Each structure stands twice: as C-alpha cells, then as structure tokens.
Amino acid sequence: MTVDPVESSDCPSPSLISSEKDTSWLDQGFARIVQGIALATVAILFWMGWVIFIEAKPAIQAFGLGFLTRQEWDVNELQFGAVTYIYGTLVSSAIALLIAVPVGLAVALITSENFLPPWVRSPLSFLVELIASIPSVIVGFWGIFVLIPFLKPLQLWLHQQFGWVPLFSTETFGPSVFVAGVILSxxxxxxxxxISREVLLSIPRDLRTASMALGATRWETIFSVLLPASASGIVGAIMLALGRALGETMAVTMVIGNSDQLSISLFDSGNTIPAILANQFPEALEQLHIGALMYLALILFALTLLVNIAAVFLVQVFGFKNN
Known part of the structure; x- marks a missing residue:
C-alpha cells in the first residue's frame, strides 16, 4: 500500500517563512514606536503638571489649601483666593451641560434615526458639527452683540417671577454667569x-428590528434599547464636552463680566479660571501674583484630569452593565 504524499498546501513554503521573518522586525519596530509615543505623551502630561506646580509653589507655601476657600483677590495687597473662579468655572460648565446634553442627544437622534429624509439629515448634522470650527473669539463677539440682548428679557422675567430663589436674586445688566453658560452650551x-450620533449609528440594526418586532414603538425602542446600548459612548461624549467647557477661555471672558466678587446669583457678573488667567497673566509682575495664577492653573489642570478619569471610569461601568 502506498502513502499519498503530504499536499504542499498543508505546510508553508520556505519562501513564505522567509518573508514572514523578513517583515517581523517591522511589526516589532512599529509596536515599539507606538509604545514610545504613548509613554512620551504620559511623560509630557507629568512634565506639564510639574512645571505648573513649581511655578505655583510660592502661592502654595503662602496660602496652602486655604487658597481654595478664600474669596479675596487683591493684587495690590498680594492677597489671593480661588473660590470665586472655581465657582464661576463649575457653575457655567454645569449650565452648559444642562442645556447642551438634551439638545445634543435630540440632534443625534434626529440625524441618526429615520425622523427626517436623508437630504435633510446630512446637511443638519454637517451644520451642527460646523459650529465646532468657529473660532471662540468670533463666538464671543456674537455673544456680546446678539446673545446678551436676546437673553436679557428672559433673565429679567426669571428675576421678577423667581427672585426669591438665590440663583435668580439679582437683576442683570448684561454680562453674567448665565450668559457664559449658554454660550458654552x-x-x-x-x-x-x-459623538452621540456616531455611537447610535454603530448600534446593529438587528436590535431596532427585534425591538419593533416584539411590539415596541419607535420611542420605546429608543429609550429602552438604543439609549441604554449606547450609554457608555454618550457618557464619554458628555465628559469630553465637560472638559472643553471647563477650559474654554475667550468666549467666556467676553460675556461673563470678569468680576472678582463672588455672587450666588446666575445673573451677576462672575469669572472663571481660564478668564482670570487670560486677563491677568500678561500683566503679572510680582512673584506671588504669578504663583497665585499658576495655582489657579494647577487647580484647573486637576479638574480636567479628574473629569477625564471619571469619563474613563463611567464608560467602563456603563460598558460592563451593557455587556
């Protein structure tokens, strides 16, 4: 009895083995380059934090953690506190999220689902994304000449109707924390x-058809299937937008009023950390003044870092729940 020889397709040819050996070093080299770039990015992050900390050290030594709760900001007396700017930064960003999240999700749903014909959906999504390309200083000018006069009657009405609420307790004269929050939104x-639109489009269409086949309406499918399935991506988009809101400078500086006095009312002028840095850093001469500004920069750096860490954590949590 003869044994059939092993077919040549069952074992790789010598030329194929040699070609794999010749290209393996390219794969290893590319992997090392990518690892090096990732490590360099982390190193730059720590380097930036260290430089800001060194420059802020005089203020850290002078005021300590009490800097976070001090309200006074007197350049002549070299007395500085951060609470006014932390409040303005957080409150304006919170207003921005309260407005932008429902509107952004609505736009994402309209442009990803079949609510509108295709010839309307594509231009609409393009126009919304085009807003991101407008320079912030142009948005600031628009806020001064259009948004502030437009929102003033609304602020006056809210003050007249709900003036007993501390957030609406003062009558506005134009620039305010509320306007800054709207322009940030x-x-x-x-x-x-x-980002939410791309996440919704990536959901398999089988989930939609299966939900509707079981008798669910379109809105029941959206709220019971699509939004839970895309929760991790939507949360990531919201946290990324929050990071942008915390660090926005020029547009906010032009409409917030740049007041160093702390006021709970949203209709009063306020200030944010990026705004005070843009306004005072070029003219800062005293070492303690520079240190106080860098201390504010360190606080903003920590806030944005915490936001990004929270975004990664929340995305993992929602992704785990969906799985």
Missing part, C-alpha cells in the same frame, strides 16, 4: 451631538 453642542 453652544460651543460644546457639536461634541455631544457628533
């Missing part, structure tokens, strides 16, 4: 809408 809207 416009600037972060493209981030939420675009």
């Amino acid at each position: 416009i600037m972060i809207l493209p981030t939420i809408a675009a």
Whole structure:
C-alpha cells in the first residue's frame, strides 16, 4: 500500500517563512514606536503638571489649601483666593451641560434615526458639527452683540417671577454667569451631538428590528434599547464636552463680566479660571501674583484630569452593565 504524499498546501513554503521573518522586525519596530509615543505623551502630561506646580509653589507655601476657600483677590495687597473662579468655572460648565446634553442627544437622534429624509439629515448634522470650527473669539463677539440682548428679557422675567430663589436674586445688566453658560452650551453642542450620533449609528440594526418586532414603538425602542446600548459612548461624549467647557477661555471672558466678587446669583457678573488667567497673566509682575495664577492653573489642570478619569471610569461601568 502506498502513502499519498503530504499536499504542499498543508505546510508553508520556505519562501513564505522567509518573508514572514523578513517583515517581523517591522511589526516589532512599529509596536515599539507606538509604545514610545504613548509613554512620551504620559511623560509630557507629568512634565506639564510639574512645571505648573513649581511655578505655583510660592502661592502654595503662602496660602496652602486655604487658597481654595478664600474669596479675596487683591493684587495690590498680594492677597489671593480661588473660590470665586472655581465657582464661576463649575457653575457655567454645569449650565452648559444642562442645556447642551438634551439638545445634543435630540440632534443625534434626529440625524441618526429615520425622523427626517436623508437630504435633510446630512446637511443638519454637517451644520451642527460646523459650529465646532468657529473660532471662540468670533463666538464671543456674537455673544456680546446678539446673545446678551436676546437673553436679557428672559433673565429679567426669571428675576421678577423667581427672585426669591438665590440663583435668580439679582437683576442683570448684561454680562453674567448665565450668559457664559449658554454660550458654552453652544460651543460644546457639536461634541455631544457628533459623538452621540456616531455611537447610535454603530448600534446593529438587528436590535431596532427585534425591538419593533416584539411590539415596541419607535420611542420605546429608543429609550429602552438604543439609549441604554449606547450609554457608555454618550457618557464619554458628555465628559469630553465637560472638559472643553471647563477650559474654554475667550468666549467666556467676553460675556461673563470678569468680576472678582463672588455672587450666588446666575445673573451677576462672575469669572472663571481660564478668564482670570487670560486677563491677568500678561500683566503679572510680582512673584506671588504669578504663583497665585499658576495655582489657579494647577487647580484647573486637576479638574480636567479628574473629569477625564471619571469619563474613563463611567464608560467602563456603563460598558460592563451593557455587556
């Protein structure tokens, strides 16, 4: 009895083995380059934090953690506190999220589902994403000449009707924390809408058809299937937009009023950390003044870092729940 020889297709040819050996070093080299770039990025992050900490050290030694709760900001007396700017930064960003999140999700749903004909959906999504390309100084000018006069009657009405609420307790004269929050919502809207739209489009169509086949309506499918399935991506988009809102400078500086006095009312002028850095850093001469500004920069650096860490954590949590 003869044994059939082993077919040549069952074992790789010598030329194929040699070609794999010749290209393996390219794969290893590329992997090392990518690892090096990733490590360099982390190193730059720590380097930036270290430089800011060194420059802020005089203020850290002078005021300590009490800097976070001090309100006074007197350049002549070299007395500085951060609570006014932390409040303005957090409150304006919170207003931006309250407005931009529902609007951004609505835009994402309209442009990803079959609510509108295709010839309307594509231009609409493009126009919303186009807002992100407008320079912030242009948005600031628009806020001064258009948004402030437009919102003033609304602020006056809220003050007249709900003046007993501390957030609406003062009568506005124009620039305010509320206007800054609204203009921030416009600037972060493209981030939420675009990322949420891509996440919704990536959901398999089988989930939609299966839900509707079981008798669910379109809105029941959206709220019971699509939004839970895309929760991790939407949360990531919201946290990314929050990071943008915390660090926005020029547009907020032009409409917030740049007041160093702390006021709970949203209709009073306020200030944010990026705004005070943009306004005072070029003219800072005293070492303690520079240190106080860098201390504010260190606080903003820590806030944005915490936001990004929270985003990664929340995305993992929602992703785990969906799985």
